[in-house]
Amino acid sequence: MKKIRSKLSVILGSFFVLGYASGCSVKNKFKGINIEVKNNLDFNRKEIVGIPSGKLAGLLKNTSEKNVRIKIQGAKDYLRTQWIDYNNDGVGDELLFEVDIKANSVVNYSIVSDTAKVPESKATTYSRFVPERIDDYAWENNKVAFRAYGPTAQQLVEQHKEGGTLSSGIDLWLKKVDYSIIDSWYKKNVESSGYYHIEHGEGYDPYHVGASRGTGGAGIWENDSLQVAKNYISYKTIATGPLRTVFELTYAPWSSYGVQETKRISLDLDSNFSKFEISLRSDKKIPNYTLGITLHEKKGEVNINKINGWFRHWEPIDSSFVGEGIVVNPEVVNKAFANDSKTPDQSNLLIVTNPAAKLTYYAGFAWTGSGQLSDVTQWDEILAKQAKIIANPLEVIVK
Structure with a gap:
């Protein structure tokens, strides 16, 4: 397991983390956190990604869960997100968002604090x-x-x-x-x-x-x-x-x-x-x-x-x-x-x-x-x- 940077592996938005580098640091906790998502397969993938709340600790020190926003870097609109509280203690344990990535491609996302509205959809679980x-x-x-x-x-x-x-x-x-x-x-x-x-x-x-x-x-x-x-x-x-x-x-x-x-x-x-x-x-x-x-x-x-x-x-x-x-x-x-x-x-x-x-x-x-x-x-x-x-x-x- 490499310890150069943190790595999460997600299986259809899986609950568990397969790897994390102890040496990672949050870049500018006030401006946000950068996320890189890589698709190594030869077909497009539209899946749910989960980020454990511990990886967002720097951001959450300065904002509430409800103000956390995610968007593709350079994009204007935010993506829909969902917090999951697995142990029912009132605190989110994992932040979910949906990625849509073409075959053999990488997409970069930004996680920031904002109060802007997120687009709604009738499609739900x-x-x-x-x-x-x-x-x-x-x-x-x-x-x-x-x-x-x-x-x-x-x-x-x-x-x-x-x-x-x-x-x-x-x-x-x-x-x-x-x-x-x-x-x-x-x-x-x-x-x-x-x-x-x-x-x-x-x-x-x-x-x-x-x-x-x-x-x-x-x-x-x-x-x-x-x-x-x-x-x-x-x-x-x-x-x-x-x-x-x-x-x-x-x-x-x-x-x-x-x-x-x-x-x-x-x-x-x-x-x-x-x-x-x-x-x-x-x-x-x-x-x-x-x-x-x-x-x-x-x-x-x-x-x-x-x-x-x-x-x-x-x-x-x-x-x-x-x-x-x-x-x-x-x-x-x-x-x-x-x-x-x-x-x-x-x-x-x-x-x-x-x-x-x-x-x-x-x-x-x-x-x-x-x-x-x-x-x-x-x-x-x-x-x-x-x-x-x-x-x-x-x-x-x-x-």
């Missing part, structure tokens, strides 16, 4: 607990939307009552607009049951999860069978905002290994992929922690790229197509295969990983009805790029 639909937890950005199911929905099923859902699989909402739809769809669903299952011009939810893994649900593969958790038992919303939403879902101990699992899930603006940071605990060694994508009625196509760490399903839904995918560091993958089962909702594309206390992966989708893509070749290209992004994070240098 959002997540919340949804008590009006039993106890869903839903999240979205300007491209995709997801949801998970809570304990009351589980109890309804176990009590043989209507309306419940028993699943730790991840549901997909197919949206075609760049503004937030979660509040609107749930409100209209209360007024007219089943509203969001019907296309009204903004997209809809035709995606069936059931007991399957949906897209990104997990389990333990053992003896040709998949052991899975039930619904989440608690949630914690950490951040919602224009650039990133972050929350945690906790599950009751599950499987014969008594696995205690917490999922920290985040979704960045402009990304088709939710990031899953999994924490696992057990008194026993956990084998074969497995990620999955439902194969539904097995009418779709599977592509397994174990070498590069991306796995996809492409399937027809109504009159359009949906591509689902999981991207993970290939070094942690043991094997991957399409499990064909005669039991409903048990046919899944499964990615078996080597046991670990923590695991990070990305799960997401794209829908042809949204206009984001038109065929499976484009979906494969998106997945291949996502794998390269994970392996080659943007280089962020604080000068």
Whole structure:
């Protein structure tokens, strides 16, 4: 690790710092801080970058968080930013901003103190607990939307009552607009049951999860069978905002290994992929922690790229197509295969990983009805790029 200047490596706006040079200094704390962001890949990248607040200490001594502004050097307009307070102590821990960098290029930014307004946009990220639909937890950005199911929905099923859902699989909402739809769809669903299952011009939810893994649900593969958790038992919303939403879902101990699992899930603006940071605990060694994508009625196509760490399903839904995918560091993958089962909702594309206390992966989708893509070749290209992004994070240098 070089100690000439500070270096942060960011994976889609990742939370952790991969390198920092102790010898760096803040240049003129009153005039601002210079940031250099470098894209070493051969395609353009639009991603969220995070700067830990400690790297902005000199500036923050003389101004408040709300007055911190970022712009491309030489530009007039400021960029949208977002502070994230991970430990809920009222102080921002990380400052986010979006970068748009061409292939094999470098862009320089200035961080300054100013009270000028920042341009607004209807495109945002959002997540919340949804008590009006039993106890869903839903999240979205300007491209995709997801949801998970809570304990009351589980109890309804176990009590043989209507309306419940028993699943730790991840549901997909197919949206075609760049503004937030979660509040609107749930409100209209209360007024007219089943509203969001019907296309009204903004997209809809035709995606069936059931007991399957949906897209990104997990389990333990053992003896040709998949052991899975039930619904989440608690949630914690950490951040919602224009650039990133972050929350945690906790599950009751599950499987014969008594696995205690917490999922920290985040979704960045402009990304088709939710990031899953999994924490696992057990008194026993956990084998074969497995990620999955439902194969539904097995009418779709599977592509397994174990070498590069991306796995996809492409399937027809109504009159359009949906591509689902999981991207993970290939070094942690043991094997991957399409499990064909005669039991409903048990046919899944499964990615078996080597046991670990923590695991990070990305799960997401794209829908042809949204206009984001038109065929499976484009979906494969998106997945291949996502794998390269994970392996080659943007280089962020604080000068």
